[in-house]
Amino acid sequence: MTLPPWLVPLGSGVHLIDTAFQRDHFDAAYLVVDQGRAAFIDTGTGRALPRLLGALDALGLAPDAVDWVIPTHVHLDHAGGVGPLMQHLPQARVLVHPRGARHLIDPGALYQGALAVYGQAEMDRSYGQLVAVPAERVDSSHDGLQVRLGGRQLELVDTPGHARHHHAIWDPVSRGWFTGDTFGLSYREFDVDGRAWILPTSTPVQFEPEPLAATIQRLRARQPDCVYLTHYGRLGDVQRLADSLLAQLTDMVALGRSVAPGPERHGQLRAGLLRLYVDALARHGCQLDPAQVAEALAIDIELNAQGLAIWLDRSASQTAN
Structure with missing residues (x-):
């Protein structure tokens, strides 16, 4: 067909x-x-x-x-x-998710x-x-719930970090996770010699870096053969991608904490995220120039900067209280 x-x-x-x-x-x-x-x-x-x-x-x-x-x-x-x-x-x-x-x-x-x-x-x-x-x-759903689909049992697990209303779905037949946004974003224009590049997403409004890092570790611990990303597609080489996500997450948190609150913060976060992505892609071997990277990741840079700012403000409020 x-x-x-x-x-x-x-x-x-x-x-x-x-x-x-x-x-x-x-x-x-x-x-x-x-x-x-x-x-x-x-x-x-x-x-x-x-x-x-x-x-x-x-x-x-x-x-x-x-x-x-x-x-x-x-x-x-x-x-x-x-x-x-x-x-x-x-x-x-x-x-x-409940x-x-x-x-x-x-x-x-x-x-x-x-x-x-x-x-x-x-x-x-x-x-x-x-x-x-x-x-x-x-x-x-609840953590560990299994549901039947034909002859297979899909398993659902609680995966906070990107959003508190997020679960991932394990497929035992393909040994793959359907990860939504908890295992980052990966676009095919950044592939180099068949190797994917991936980045974390801190989309507003419930980004929480420590739970997200724990979720990434939990997903990788299953030793999956693949992950199915909403953005975008089926990826293998999961352990390498998990390492990259965790390293970038650390860099994103450091960037956020280095920028002072105020009217200039959003622009500084956007610029800082672009620098992180350009440097990471250069190490990956991607030949796109910074302007092309900025265009390809425009939506994600904007949303990630917003999400980082909301997390920073929430963290500051919790510390003050």
């Missing part, structure tokens, strides 16, 4: 769906199929609905073959499409929080309106 270019089989019944959020090869949803039963892991935004449903059609799966829709967390580039998708899946249940369940049942606060970060124009362009999921179709 000929599949559309945005639907990529990765083996072991796992398929990548490029959701087309922001640009190609930036935001992935995954469709896992086993013995004719299916689960979506992350969905992209509501704009991804045609491709999510199109993936089922391309693989010859009826909508009632989907048992689970599992967002890794409720940030809109991962879970904005859950509500619209569930309207088309009569047998599916949503499985979400801290995120209420935001899918009543997405009003979620929308307002994203609006505060992105602004109305970007919300209209990239996200659209959110659709609530009926409470009776929402299940909450």
